[in-house]
Amino acid sequence: MIKLELDRKKRLIMVKEPSDVSSLQNGFYGQMKKGIIYLSPEEALYVMDIRNGKCYDDAGNPFTFNDIASLFLKNKKLLARCLTYKDWRDKGLVLRYISEAEGGYGRTVLKKYTSAPFRLDAFGFEGLFFPNDLITMVDDQTVGKELYERYWIGQFGTYKASHRGTVAKYDIYETIFLLKSGNLMLKGCNLATVEKVAKKRIKFFEDIYLVYEDWRSRGYVIKTGFKFGTHFRIYFPGASPVRSEDEWMHSKHVIHVFPRKHKQLISEWARAIRVAHSVKKTFILAIPGKKKEIKLSKTRSRLDFLLYHRKKGGIETPKDGSPKYLMYSLTEDEYIGGEELYEALAECKQFGLEMVVAISDRESSVTYYIIKELELPGSEYEYYEIEWVQP
């Protein structure tokens, strides 16, 4: 048993018994001041739940788990934090307060993607835009075939059988791209009309288009990610659809766009990552919009915990190692906003640590995703690889 003492007025939870103090200190719990350990709500509740902690006030009245929890009921994300704290601890790993983060850890790896110049030949051709379907059809076979074979823009003929059929189809992103830089002209319709229709139909269309254009302009082939549950899939510069079906090129990366103004249920956000994982694709998260400086505040961080991980032959601790990640604690039924996530990621970057998103589902099972920044040379936007991990 570990004895916890509650100061109700100050809402402080302390441990004073020397043997308990040293046991908690060895486990890297709490903050030590003059021989007394002060526990955060997450730590106190963990000790009560798992380490047989018993809590009393100074008059000796016992307090249950919920008695203590109810004192902190208004804390934002209290249970999200408790459950993810518990899960990390249950793995035998150590985690600490975010306020202890010092910065300059240099434990991030910036993956650099390639980039190639891209320029379309001036074609000058006509198409028919179908506003109900957001598709453009081009029946000029020469142009349709060349755009497909040389640039992999559009779908000439039949999917995976371009020799079958004579018409080329362009999706809404390709249509706008070709209107802007491919000399496409539409029957009875122009760029402004198409953009208007697209924006009306698809939420955050502009953001999604910016990402399309960003990768296209750097030489990537960027096509629908429908089969993989994402906005796009990409092929590295130089990819071509012209080959036999046996040697069909497989995309290895998918891109999903998370606009800054979008707020999404965590369960929906995670679903897209799950599909990509199940088909063994690298999931790239795009947060379009200009980069901005984020102010760090030690007392009001957007993040939840400073995570120590494993090292050869043991675990990292505050005593003999440095933290590896910053944890962003969430529950399945919460919302996450693009802006919020962007700011939290920018904060991680300044600390020199990667972000671990920890999501506790409705059964308190925790799923972890590591988010690593990637660099697309020349791009103004932020991109991240997200990987599902079991820490």
Add this chain to the structure above:
Amino acid sequence: MIKLELDRKKRLIMVKEPSDVSSLQNGFYGQMKKGIIYLSPEEALYVMDIRNGKCYDDAGNPFTFNDIASLFLKNKKLLARCLTYKDWRDKGLVLRYISEAEGGYGRTVLKKYTSAPFRLDAFGFEGLFFPNDLITMVDDQTVGKELYERYWIGQFGTYKASHRGTVAKYDIYETIFLLKSGNLMLKGCNLATVEKVAKKRIKFFEDIYLVYEDWRSRGYVIKTGFKFGTHFRIYFPGASPVRSEDEWMHSKHVIHVFPRKHKQLISEWARAIRVAHSVKKTFILAIPGKKKEIKLSKTRSRLDFLLYHRKKGGIETPKDGSPKYLMYSLTEDEYIGGEELYEALAECKQFGLEMVVAISDRESSVTYYIIKELELPGSEYEYYEIEWVQP
């Protein structure tokens, strides 16, 4: 070459050459009247694209694919229909106009699920509800353990390690269910407050809860489907969490709720089915709300095509077989509404055919889902199994 003749005024496309007529007739294209075949826009565009059809008006002026398409530009879902029509044809299969559907085909199979009486013992216990996290914690170990072990309600202790820890956690659906029928009392909070918080946080919460309650009340264990990208996963009546981790029970069915008033991008709708498919679960679609009678209209069906499929040694045709499915044609960037889908499914049921949802993605690759009704005895709602197929 097949020669098509266009009557611009009436927007009719005809084939008159006897050899072309008999070729199209053998392929089950168009409607024959007095030796002339009349083609629908989808058929005409298919013949032009794939079967080397050339179109002229009565003055002998040639018309390209887009010239013809532009005559029907205002048709709803024209390209969705064209692309799914084409894909079915490209598989060597036959499809016809929905207006030819006669009904009474009796080609549906109603899968009957089991159902068991369910009654909770009267417990009477107290919990603490966390509005920010939508979770209730109960620190009464006896009740928490019993509810978990006997009914698999809540999570006692740790996920997949219930002996670890002393607190039970209830998600928002379990919380409301226990408030309504398990004598749960909450500290400083009641059913009305919890429902208000849940509705404010989660869109269509009431619909999702109705589905939870429906399956729970029929003896099913119903837990979060977070890991499978859906609202819920279920276990059949009699399932228990009490076993060693090696023999952990695996759920084989997931449930996703599609409220009637919800309108969703097809790509998002399909994403949930994909995750379930990738983890080899049966995907159950729930459309809560009372059943209603749907009026059939031959001229304005909600569906798109009457599908003939394969049979032993060949294919079904209007000549020597009956249709197997009704096709609902969509594109990736369209929206689908719960009500719309419900009505289309009810229509299929009246025809005695199952629905095939055909989704053309932005590259004109078509994905097919078969939707089959299932019966949950005693339930007032409609449930369907959705299966990804390659016809």
